[in-house]
Amino acid sequence: MDYLKKENSGKRAVVIDDEEDLTTYFSTILEENGFSVKTANNAEDGEKLVREEPPDLICLDLLMPGRTGINLFLRLRRRDEPLRDIPLIIISGIKEQINVDWKDIVKRSQIRVPNGFIEKPVTPQRLMRVVNDVLNNPSQEVQLG
Amino acid sequence: MKNLTVLSRLQFRGSRPIPLYRKLSVHNKVLLIISLLTLLLGLLGVIAFQFGLKVHFIKEYKDNFQTVTDLLSNRLVPMVLIGDSAEVNRLLSEENQFYESILYMTVTDRNGNTLGQSSDQEEFSLQYPQQALGNTSNDKKNSQDIKSYDKNIMEMVSPIIHDGETIGAINILFSTSSMNTFIRRLMTLYLTVLGILVFIFFLTVRPFLRYITRPIITLTRIADEISLGNLDLDIFYGKHVNCWEIKECGHKDCAAHTNTAVQCWFVDGTPCEGYEPKFPEKLEGCQKCEVYKTHKGDEIVQLADSFQHMIYMLKTSRAELGKSYKFQRNMIQNSLIGVIATNEIGVIKIFNLVAENLTGYSESETIDKLTLNDFFPEEVAVKIKRPLIYDYGLVLRGFRPMESEITSKNKEQIPVRLSGINLYEGEEHLGNVFFFQDFREVKRLRQELIHSERLSATGQAVASISHSIKNILDGLLGGVYVYKKGSKIKSEMDAQKGWNMIEKNIDLISELVIDLLNFSKERKPILQKCDPKSIVEDVIKTMENKARNNNVVMTSEYEGNTDNVYLDSHGLYQCLMNLVSNAIDASPSGRTGHIILRLESRNGKGIIFEVSDDGIGINKEIQNELFRGMVSTKGSKGTGLGLLVVNKIISEHGGIIEVNSEENKGTCFRIWLPKSSNNNSDSRISGTL
Numbered sequence: 001m002d003y004l005k006k007e008n009s010g011k012r013a014v015v016i017d018d019e020e021d022l023t024t025y026f027s028t029i030l031e032e033n034g035f036s037v038k039t040a041n042n043a044e045d046g047e048k049l050v051r052e053e054p055p056d057l058i059c060l061d062l063l064m065p066g067r068t069g070i071n072l073f074l075r076l077r078r079r080d081e082p083l084r085d086i087p088l089i090i091i092s093g094i095k096e097q098i099n100v101d102w103k104d105i106v107k108r109s110q111i112r113v114p115n116g117f118i119e120k121p122v123t124p125q126r127l128m129r130v131v132n133d134v135l136n137n138p139s140q141e142v143q144l145g
Numbered sequence: 146m147k148n149l150t151v152l153s154r155l156q157f158r159g160s161r162p163i164p165l166y167r168k169l170s171v172h173n174k175v176l177l178i179i180s181l182l183t184l185l186l187g188l189l190g191v192i193a194f195q196f197g198l199k200v201h202f203i204k205e206y207k208d209n210f211q212t213v214t215d216l217l218s219n220r221l222v223p224m225v226l227i228g229d230s231a232e233v234n235r236l237l238s239e240e241n242q243f244y245e246s247i248l249y250m251t252v253t254d255r256n257g258n259t260l261g262q263s264s265d266q267e268e269f270s271l272q273y274p275q276q277a278l279g280n281t282s283n284d285k286k287n288s289q290d291i292k293s294y295d296k297n298i299m300e301m302v303s304p305i306i307h308d309g310e311t312i313g314a315i316n317i318l319f320s321t322s323s324m325n326t327f328i329r330r331l332m333t334l335y336l337t338v339l340g341i342l343v344f345i346f347f348l349t350v351r352p353f354l355r356y357i358t359r360p361i362i363t364l365t366r367i368a369d370e371i372s373l374g375n376l377d378l379d380i381f382y383g384k385h386v387n388c389w390e391i392k393e394c395g396h397k398d399c400a401a402h403t404n405t406a407v408q409c410w411f412v413d414g415t416p417c418e419g420y421e422p423k424f425p426e427k428l429e430g431c432q433k434c435e436v437y438k439t440h441k442g443d444e445i446v447q448l449a450d451s452f453q454h455m456i457y458m459l460k461t462s463r464a465e466l467g468k469s470y471k472f473q474r475n476m477i478q479n480s481l482i483g484v485i486a487t488n489e490i491g492v493i494k495i496f497n498l499v500a501e502n503l504t505g506y507s508e509s510e511t512i513d514k515l516t517l518n519d520f521f522p523e524e525v526a527v528k529i530k531r532p533l534i535y536d537y538g539l540v541l542r543g544f545r546p547m548e549s550e551i552t553s554k555n556k557e558q559i560p561v562r563l564s565g566i567n568l569y570e571g572e573e574h575l576g577n578v579f580f581f582q583d584f585r586e587v588k589r590l591r592q593e594l595i596h597s598e599r600l601s602a603t604g605q606a607v608a609s610i611s612h613s614i615k616n617i618l619d620g621l622l623g624g625v626y627v628y629k630k631g632s633k634i635k636s637e638m639d640a641q642k643g644w645n646m647i648e649k650n651i652d653l654i655s656e657l658v659i660d661l662l663n664f665s666k667e668r669k670p671i672l673q674k675c676d677p678k679s680i681v682e683d684v685i686k687t688m689e690n691k692a693r694n695n696n697v698v699m700t701s702e703y704e705g706n707t708d709n710v711y712l713d714s715h716g717l718y719q720c721l722m723n724l725v726s727n728a729i730d731a732s733p734s735g736r737t738g739h740i741i742l743r744l745e746s747r748n749g750k751g752i753i754f755e756v757s758d759d760g761i762g763i764n765k766e767i768q769n770e771l772f773r774g775m776v777s778t779k780g781s782k783g784t785g786l787g788l789l790v791v792n793k794i795i796s797e798h799g800g801i802i803e804v805n806s807e808e809n810k811g812t813c814f815r816i817w818l819p820k821s822s823n824n825n826s827d828s829r830i831s832g833t834l
Contacts, residue, residue, distance in 0.1 A: 021646045025623020093612030120615035
């Protein structure tokens with residue numbers, strides 16, 4: 001996978017997850033693949049990082065205490081948001097309508113759906129496959145069921 | 146007291162002799178009295194008749210002898226004047242012989258000296274020794290007098306008058322035996338006739354009296370029949386009058402129409418105009434009615450009417466009572482609720498079908514044979530006496546529906562929902578009545594519901610915690626990944642970092658598994674005597690490290706005597722661990738958080754645990770849902786399972802948990818646990834951990 005390192009070299013990524021272990025895990029995988037990674041453990045800090053230095057990729061968890069990942073996602077995808085085209089991958093344990101029907105929220109908001117979606121647990125291979133798919137084809141959107 | 150009662154009964158045993166008179170029937174009494182009166186009057190008549198006859202005959206004697214003495218005195222005047230005693234004697238003797246009834250005659254001069262006598266005085270004295278002879282006093286000489294010496298002898302004194310002067314007196318003793326014989330014979334005849342008359346009267350009046358008293362005897366027998374419960378009696382006295390025929394009022398819907406059981410004036414609600422609707426008020430009006438007048442008889446008929454009415458009323462009342470009894474019995478017997486009623490000392494008096502089906506006893510096996518204690522726990526006998534309702538004074542004793550047990554015939558304890566009422570009529574305690582429902586099905590359904598709720602909650606929990614597990618799994622994967630990377634690039638720091646991640650997530654998954662086990666398991670708390678203070682201290686010790694890492698300071702407070710408390714120490718430890726763990730997770734970032742564990746004993750009534758923090762707090766919406774489902778404020782870190790576990794354990798203790806929280810100020814969880822006795826704990830140590 002060394003080719004990926006070169007390909008992604010110099011690219012910036014922001015990983016936002018309330019679980020510190022997971023930000024460490026994902027950032028380690030991304031750094032291993034040439035990314036320069038910044039991490040945040042809540043939505044507020046994550047948004048700050050994104051706005052300070054807009055990254056090439058955002059990895060966002062949905063369920064977080066305080067402002068949730070869905071809230072941040074909706075903000076970053078607003079029509080008047082200059083950062084709305086930054087590729088965004090949602091990494092979540094939520095698969096279906098368990099606690100939050102985020103897909104329904106996205107549909108009703110008539111905004112761009114996430115570029116990628118990874119359901120936990122995450123293996124390095126799956127993460128990087130989705131990351132590369134998203135980066136190689138930024139117009140790709142997740143097919144919402 | 147019992148002996149005394151027996152003794153007093155013994156004293157009155159046997160019957161005192163009843164006077165013969167009281168044994169007689171009324172007509173015999175009347176006969177006896179009439180006969181005695183007749184006899185008495187007869188005897189009085191005898192005496193009066195005899196007396197009258199005697200008076201009559203004495204007058205006759207007096208008149209006759211007056212004539213004799215008048216004749217004699219004319220002839221005696223010269224003899225008395227000259228004192229010729231011999232002539233006097235001769236004359237008296239002649240006269241004496243002439244009048245058979247004269248026994249003895251004497252003549253005295255004015256000085257009272259005897260001038261002559263009809264026979265020798267001594268000879269007469271021998272014949273009639275009792276008689277006083279010649280003792281006629283002077284005062285009697287001036288007037289005629291008659292005097293009785295004996296029932297058969299009388300004396301008459303008559304003066305001898307010459308020229309208006311009494312010169313002597315004639316004494317005549319005469320026999321009245323012929324008169325007495327006549328009177329005796331006459332009296333014998335009279336008494337014989339009287340006896341015959343009484344006998345004839347007795348023979349003729351007795352049946353008549355019996356005829357008069359027969360209705361009384363008949364009514365007495367009717368009363369006896371009524372007292373024996375026989376009301377199918379007909380009384381025929383007087384003629385039953387049919388008001389509908391006499392009045393021709395045409396009211397066919399009237400209760401008296403064609404009613405031959407009772408006369409119309411006894412029937413309530415007849416539509417007759419101007420009458421009161423009900424007996425006896427209507428009677429006054431009815432007495433003026435032609436129907437009543439047609440029927441009106443003597444007192445016996447009226448008495449019979451009253452009897453007839455009484456029977457009619459008794460029949461009506463009995464029919465109504467019977468109907469009411471049947472209705473009530475039917476209602477009780479077929480009630481879908483079990484009913485057992487006892488008398489005041491607890492002996493079973495009512496035992497309905499549900500009770501039969503539930504216990505396996507038949508009604509005949511229980512009524513008057515078994516008691517309250519054969520069916521219900523001892524506490525029921527105590528609870529039934531407790532006041533239940535007050536309304537300006539005690540109205541009702543008993544107890545509201547509660548879960549209890551009933552003992553069946555085969556000694557099985559069947560769970561029931563039981564309530565009981567103490568029955569009073571004024572101050573008199575009548576008994577108790579118990580109502581119960583079979584609770585087995587309800588209990589089973591409740592268990593099923595709890596089970597299904599738990600399954601549902603568990604399912605929800607599984608779904609919810611799968612998210613948490615995924616995070617933990619990612620943490621483990623991440624740990625392994627980072628550890629491998631560290632090993633690969635020989636970075637001890639990265640390897641250690643990876644290892645810490647693995648350890649941390651193993652701890653997390655352990656906690657999760659324990660919570661899951663605690664929540665899903667069917668268990669009863671194992672109450673053991675323990676010191677709750679030590680539980681609090683254990684929790685603080687265990688959580689110290691996590692608190693320090695999260696910049697939280699934990700303190701404890703104790704109030705009251707907390708010794709000798711029965712608790713499931715393991716369960717309480719788990720509760721406090723979860724609450725403290727939550728409190729640490731809720732600690733504010735950027736400053737030191739504070740957690741206070743407080744333990745308070747409420748004078749033996751129970752104990753209180755409090756876990757309060759000054760963390761981020763919980764919004765109202767989530768507070769309301771805290772103990773109902775998987776609610777967490779921790780995002781992917783929390784499942785909400787911990788609080789469900791806490792709630793479950795507290796409920797199992799019969800305790801209460803409440804939360805008081807304000808966003809950004811802090812949260813306080815308060816657990817109240819009731820005091821449990823040792824006995825209670827023994828009965829409850831049957832579950833497994």
